[in-house]
Amino acid sequence: xxxxxxxxxxxxxxxxxxxxxxxxxxxxxxxxxxxxxxxxxxxxxxxxxxxxxxxxxxxxxxxxxxxxxxxxxxxxxxxxxxxxxxxxxxxxxxxxxxxxxxxxxxxxxxxxxxxxxxxxxxxxxxxxxxxxxxxxxxxxxxxxxxxxxxxxxxxxxxxxxxxxxxxxxxxxxxxxxxxxxxxxxxxxxxxxxxxxxxxxxxxxxxxxxxxxxxxxxxxxxxxxxxxxxxxxxxxxxxxxxxxxxxxxxxxxxxxxxxxxxxxxxxxxxxxxxxxxxxxxxxxxxxxxxxxxxxxxxxxxxxxxxxx
Amino acid sequence: xxxxxxxxxxxxxxxxxxxxxxxxxxxxxxxxxxxxxxxxxxxxxxxxxxxxxxxxxxxxxxxxxxxxxxxxxxxxxxxxxxxxxxxxxxxxxxxxxxxxxxxxxxxxxxxxxxxxxxxxxxxxxxxxxxxxxxxxxxxxxxxxxxxxxxxxxxxxxxxxxxxxxxxxxxxxxxxxxxxxxxxxxxxxxxxxxxxxxxxxxxxxxxxxxxxxxxxxxxxxxxxxxxxxxxxxxxxxxxxxxxxxxxxxxxxxxxxxxxxxxxxxxxxxxxxxxxxxxxxxxxxxxxxxxxxxxxxxxxxxxxxxxxxxxxxxxxxxxxxxxxxxxxxxxxxxxxxxxxxxxxxxxxxxxxxxxxxxxxxxxxxxxxxxxxxxxxxxx
Numbered sequence: 001x002x003x004x005x006x007x008x009x010x011x012x013x014x015x016x017x018x019x020x021x022x023x024x025x026x027x028x029x030x031x032x033x034x035x036x037x038x039x040x041x042x043x044x045x046x047x048x049x050x051x052x053x054x055x056x057x058x059x060x061x062x063x064x065x066x067x068x069x070x071x072x073x074x075x076x077x078x079x080x081x082x083x084x085x086x087x088x089x090x091x092x093x094x095x096x097x098x099x100x101x102x103x104x105x106x107x108x109x110x111x112x113x114x115x116x117x118x119x120x121x122x123x124x125x126x127x128x129x130x131x132x133x134x135x136x137x138x139x140x141x142x143x144x145x146x147x148x149x150x151x152x153x154x155x156x157x158x159x160x161x162x163x164x165x166x167x168x169x170x171x172x173x174x175x176x177x178x179x180x181x182x183x184x185x186x187x188x189x190x191x192x193x194x195x196x197x198x199x200x201x202x203x204x205x206x207x208x209x210x211x212x213x214x215x216x217x218x219x220x221x222x223x224x225x226x227x228x229x230x231x232x233x234x235x236x237x238x239x240x241x242x243x244x245x246x247x248x249x250x251x252x253x254x255x256x257x258x259x260x261x262x263x264x265x266x267x268x269x270x271x272x273x274x275x276x277x278x279x280x281x282x283x284x285x286x287x288x289x290x291x292x293x294x295x296x297x298x299x300x301x302x303x304x305x306x307x
Numbered sequence: 308x309x310x311x312x313x314x315x316x317x318x319x320x321x322x323x324x325x326x327x328x329x330x331x332x333x334x335x336x337x338x339x340x341x342x343x344x345x346x347x348x349x350x351x352x353x354x355x356x357x358x359x360x361x362x363x364x365x366x367x368x369x370x371x372x373x374x375x376x377x378x379x380x381x382x383x384x385x386x387x388x389x390x391x392x393x394x395x396x397x398x399x400x401x402x403x404x405x406x407x408x409x410x411x412x413x414x415x416x417x418x419x420x421x422x423x424x425x426x427x428x429x430x431x432x433x434x435x436x437x438x439x440x441x442x443x444x445x446x447x448x449x450x451x452x453x454x455x456x457x458x459x460x461x462x463x464x465x466x467x468x469x470x471x472x473x474x475x476x477x478x479x480x481x482x483x484x485x486x487x488x489x490x491x492x493x494x495x496x497x498x499x500x501x502x503x504x505x506x507x508x509x510x511x512x513x514x515x516x517x518x519x520x521x522x523x524x525x526x527x528x529x530x531x532x533x534x535x536x537x538x539x540x541x542x543x544x545x546x547x548x549x550x551x552x553x554x555x556x557x558x559x560x561x562x563x564x565x566x567x568x569x570x571x572x573x574x575x576x577x578x579x580x581x582x583x584x585x586x587x588x589x590x591x592x593x594x595x596x597x598x599x600x601x602x603x604x605x606x607x608x609x610x611x612x613x614x615x616x617x618x619x620x621x622x623x624x625x626x627x628x629x630x631x632x633x634x635x636x637x638x639x640x641x642x643x644x645x646x647x648x649x650x651x652x653x654x655x656x657x658x659x660x661x662x663x664x665x666x667x668x669x670x671x672x673x674x675x676x677x678x679x680x681x682x683x684x
């Protein structure tokens with residue numbers, strides 16, 4: 001048992017981080033906000049070329065890696081607040097839908113958010129995912145879709161009827177969303193800690209005050225517990241463990257963003273600080289695929305079935 | 308990232324499991340929760356059985372992965388906890404193994420492993436509390452001995468211990484972290500008075516200790532004079548890093564028993580309670596994964612657990628309290644029956660966010676030493 005990243009996994013993580021730092025830095029992020037979160041097609045194709053969507057396809061035409069590697073990649077996407085239906089397009093690529101693997105087409109999912117569809121208007125197709133089956137529909141097939149004013153400026157939303165999931169969600173979809181939450185939790189922790197070191201009040205950095213220090217420490221604790229859960233679930237692929245990982249990662253991302261906002265004080269409540277973008281996305285992801293109540297029920301069921 | 312064990316490790320697990328199945332029924336009846344001399348006898352009997360079967364050194368010299376398997380299997384089988392051997396096996400032992408001389412290791416380690424000698428911890432003092440380094444018990448050099456005067460508190464198992472890992476101040480002029488020395492004190496030395504303290508759980512598991520010119524040979528000092536704070540950090544890294552590991556498995560077992568009880572008495576049908584149990588299941592499962600992560604990391608960096616132990620200890624101590632609060636919900640009014648094991652465990656869980664460094668101190672450690680936030684209060 002060596003439950004640490006391998007050298008190859010570290011290199012992959014670093015590579016994705018460098019790609020996103022160069023291609024989706026602060027200016028690109030704020031430009032995406034100004035464009036209503038619309039998918040940047042050029043960036044999407046670059047992600048496709050980098051293997052973002054084809055990561056788990058066999059080496060003929062894909063990268064040939066597994067769920068742990070995909071988790072590391074989606075964690076970095078969450079850290080960078082990268083927008084677009086990343087998980088849905090990744091799943092479409094796994095399902096062999098043309099144009100998904102190379103990032104030339106954008107796929108969203110109708111069955112992850114109970115009737116609300118992210119990025120409906122700027123996607124090429126909508127995939128209904130029920131367990132292992134997939135059904136593809138096109139925007140023209142869905143004339144009843146109505147735009148919703150989205151709370152998250154990076155995730156435009158439409159409402160379409162019939163988006164209620166009929167089967168348990170795909171485990172990999174749940175886990176990759178949890179991985180994005182983990183990256184977001186790590187980022188808000190780093191951001192809060194940096195701000196606490198820089199910002200001075202009462203003649204000293206606010207990070208010297210225990211009340212602020214303890215907020216930051218709790219952020220790290222939640223992130224590290226969620227990290228162990230998410231990474232382990234990627235290795236075991238056990239559905240109950242994946243549900244538990246989502247539960248803890250949702251909490252780490254949401255609480256982390258809220259605490260980061262608190263550390264930022266009045267600045268945290270402004271549009272200019274990025275922390276609200278993390279919080280709004282974390283709230284949205286917490287509703288995706290598996291809610292806290294559903295994850296808790298799955299865990300309770302696992303407990304009862306072990307008796 | 309790999310969570311599978313080697314064939315060799317699985318073989319170790321299978322042999323251990325087999326041995327536990329044969330050996331556990333041979334143990335004498337478990338003494339009551341308040342019978343400390345009885346518990347010393349019981350705990351040391353178990354330690355002797357482990358030693359004779361070749362499992363004595365599993366806490367120190369075995370590869371960390373083997374230690375994990377040992378803790379997992381013994382807890383799952385419902386074997387006794389280290390109990391009265393806690394300080395010897397998990398604090399003083401690893402510290403002496405890491406910092407002691409060859410003579411000291413030969414003198415102190417085998418009796419701990421055989422269950423012949425029990426240790427207690429003389430770190431805390433009445434006026435120091437969480438500010439451990441402000442301790443005032445003094446040791447003055449007199450020839451080949453230190454003459455120790457002062458008092459200690461919260462000394463677990465002091466009444467039944469043979470040795471005490473003792474922190475003393477050997478330089479009163481030096482800054483408070485510099486003038487400290489780590490000594491091994493025999494508990495039968497003249498000048499030691501032990502007064503039991505009764506905990507809110509009704510148990511007398513710890514005590515106050517008064518030291519009046521107690522002579523400790525200079526040869527029984529572990530590490531250099533005035534370098535005791537560094538040695539103490541080694542002890543505390545074991546305390547926070549590994550001492551609670553087996554308990555996580557025990558908590559998972561308790562959670563399973565709790566689910567069975569909830570199904571039997573109908574409280575399982577309450578979705579709020581059921582989800583609370585589900586959340587705890589996710590929590591303890593993740594804590595076990597975090598343990599595996601920390602152990603793998605320490606394996607890479609050479610054995611002594613890192614300060615990741617503080618992250619673990621913080622989360623675990625609160626989760627344990629939540630577990631027994633939830634047990635009380637399942638039990639209903641029966642949670643007031645002191646003869647129910649969960650009732651006693653609920654009371655003792657209250658110490659977890661205080662002992663071995665309070666949650667507030669752990670948060671300071673995480674903030675200052677992992678996140679690099681400025682020191683200050």
